[in-house]
Amino acid sequence: MPPxxxxxxxxxxxxxETIENNQFIQWSGVAMDSGFYDQAHFINNFKEFSGFTPNEYIKRKASTLNYVPVN
Structure with missing residues (x-):
């Protein structure tokens, strides 16, 4: 796997992990804390892996930790 x-x-x-551990989510904070250089980069990468935007993910996620719904 390339670096x-x-x-x-x-x-x-x-x-x-940040989303699962916080009740109130500020997307710009999640993006910066996770190492993304801006919120758009975060949203694009998130959608690449899950098939959902972060807001769609929140609506679809189950209460099971580490369960990531994918599209």
């Missing part, structure tokens, strides 16, 4: 792909996966996993 760039590994970093994309690590940032996505960090974003999921």
């Amino acid at each position: 760039k792909q590994y970093l994309k996966i690590a940032r996505f996993q960090k974003a999921i």
